[in-house]
Amino acid sequence: MIVDDHPVVRDGLRGMFDHVGDIEVVAEAADGFQALAMARRARPHVALMDLRMPGLDGIGTIERLRTDHPQIKVIVLTTYDTDADVTRAMAAGVAGYLLKDAPREELHRAVRTAAAGGAVLAPSVASALISRPAAQEPSPRELEVLRLVARGAANKEIARALLISETTVKTHLKHVFAKLGVETRAAAVVVAMERGLL
Amino acid sequence: MIVDDHPVVRDGLRGMFDHVGDIEVVAEAADGFQALAMARRARPHVALMDLRMPGLDGIGTIERLRTDHPQIKVIVLTTYDTDADVTRAMAAGVAGYLLKDAPREELHRAVRTAAAGGAVLAPSVASALISRPAAQEPSPRELEVLRLVARGAANKEIARALLISETTVKTHLKHVFAKLGVETRAAAVVVAMERGLL
DNA sequence: CCCGGCATCCTCCATCCGGGTGATGCCGGG
DNA sequence: CCCGGCATCACCCGGATGGAGGATGCCGGG
Numbered sequence: 097m098i099v100d101d102h103p104v105v106r107d108g109l110r111g112m113f114d115h116v117g118d119i120e121v122v123a124e125a126a127d128g129f130q131a132l133a134m135a136r137r138a139r140p141h142v143a144l145m146d147l148r149m150p151g152l153d154g155i156g157t158i159e160r161l162r163t164d165h166p167q168i169k170v171i172v173l174t175t176y177d178t179d180a181d182v183t184r185a186m187a188a189g190v191a192g193y194l195l196k197d198a199p200r201e202e203l204h205r206a207v208r209t210a211a212a213g214g215a216v217l218a219p220s221v222a223s224a225l226i227s228r229p230a231a232q233e234p235s236p237r238e239l240e241v242l243r244l245v246a247r248g249a250a251n252k253e254i255a256r257a258l259l260i261s262e263t264t265v266k267t268h269l270k271h272v273f274a275k276l277g278v279e280t281r282a283a284a285v286v287v288a289m290e291r292g293l294l
Numbered sequence: 295m296i297v298d299d300h301p302v303v304r305d306g307l308r309g310m311f312d313h314v315g316d317i318e319v320v321a322e323a324a325d326g327f328q329a330l331a332m333a334r335r336a337r338p339h340v341a342l343m344d345l346r347m348p349g350l351d352g353i354g355t356i357e358r359l360r361t362d363h364p365q366i367k368v369i370v371l372t373t374y375d376t377d378a379d380v381t382r383a384m385a386a387g388v389a390g391y392l393l394k395d396a397p398r399e400e401l402h403r404a405v406r407t408a409a410a411g412g413a414v415l416a417p418s419v420a421s422a423l424i425s426r427p428a429a430q431e432p433s434p435r436e437l438e439v440l441r442l443v444a445r446g447a448a449n450k451e452i453a454r455a456l457l458i459s460e461t462t463v464k465t466h467l468k469h470v471f472a473k474l475g476v477e478t479r480a481a482a483v484v485v486a487m488e489r490g491l492l
Numbered sequence: 493c494c495c496g497g498c499a500t501c502c503t504c505c506a507t508c509c510g511g512g513t514g515a516t517g518c519c520g521g522g
Numbered sequence: 523c524c525c526g527g528c529a530t531c532a533c534c535c536g537g538a539t540g541g542a543g544g545a546t547g548c549c550g551g552g
Binding site for chain 2: 101102103104105106107109110112175196197198199200203245246247248249250278279280281282283284285289
């Protein structure tokens with residue numbers, strides 16, 4: 097099954113598996129909801145899944161697939177390999193994570209490997225998982241503060257908006273800085289955006 | 295001619311034009327240099343061009359195409375519609391700007407329109423061009439300062455790094471804030487990243 | 493049951509940031 | 523030739539920021 101909101105990509109993938117004997121494209125979906133519906137009907141062995149989609153996104157779709165159809169192996173196929181995307185996909189339980197610049201043969205191999213119960217990782221994704229010494233994630237509350245910082249809010253405004261004291265805002269930010277390895281709010285929002293946290 | 299670094303997308307586009315009588319895919323390229331070489335050999339009427347590519351990127355490729363082969367109409371086909379991408383593409387002289395979620399028929403129409411000398415814009419791109427009353431661009435020097443801000447530098451450090459006084463740094467930043475419509479450095483880097491300026 | 497993480501709060505303080513006002517020299521386009 | 527944008531600099535000031543140190547209550551996992 098192919099899940100991607102871009103018609104071009106869906107057609108491209110379908111074409112790539114068109115004359116491959118042991119692989120058949122049994123369904124296509126343009127978003128998460130369609131994917132769940134198609135999975136029930138078409139019963140695919142493997143799903144190639146984009147992460148960025150309108151409506152129900154890739155991670156949410158994968159989580160529901162894991163509970164409804166645990167036998168379906170999901171391979172993430174996306175353009176990005178940000179830490180946040182990769183870790184969330186791993187946590188959701190995927191059988192593979194490839195980037196869209198992967199050549200045709202790699203995709204064939206990946207689908208076969210996944211169907212056989214194996215796992216496939218793009219090199220850059222693998223290294224992203226390994227070279228993660230202290231990838232501390234800010235807590236939900238801390239991210240909430242950081243989001244307001246990204247909008248240009250001062251500590252006092254954040255305090256008012258979140259109904260907490262200004263001191264608390266500063267404490268949250270101090271922790272955010274430590275976790276992201278930065279020293280200023282400007283650098284913090286940059287790192288957060290690069291990691292896909294905002 | 296199709297220019298895109300993703301094999302999947304190239305195949306998808308080729309497939310989409312496969313059984314269309316009046317359109318023929320005469321060349322494919324995975325980056326800008328290949329595109330220039332193929333353009334010379336295959337003499338396409340229209341080029342579908344991705345912007346983000348390794349090596350020579352889309353804008354650079356378009357600029358060279360415009361001088362070497364001004365008769366080739368270029369349609370940008372990309373995932374992003376950030377202000378920076380759109381304006382740079384327009385400045386480079388493209389015949390169209392579409393997003394990758396465009397359906398097959400739209401692509402067909404776009405290629406025919408471009409070949410006939412017309413212009414095609416995706417709705418969101420068109421509105422991005424229109425709703426730009428005061429889209430002030432920071433000057434190169436101002437962007438240089440902003441880049442250091444994004445790395446977490448204090449004004450004093452920026453001054454040292456750029457060999458100017460701290461006062462000048464503040465002046466540059468004041469102008470940046472005004473141009474981006476923000477009030478803090480954190481918000482400034484966010485807006486700059488969203489507009490593709492960093 | 494206790495430890496760690498989270499969220500909340502406090503005080504003190506040096507430094508930094510952003511706003512205001514004003515100025516100079518240079519360059520390129522009208 | 524003059525205007526506007528760019529880049530450079532100075533002084534002043536109030537408020538914001540970030541660091542240090544400590545404190546409380548809550549919750550969930552080992």
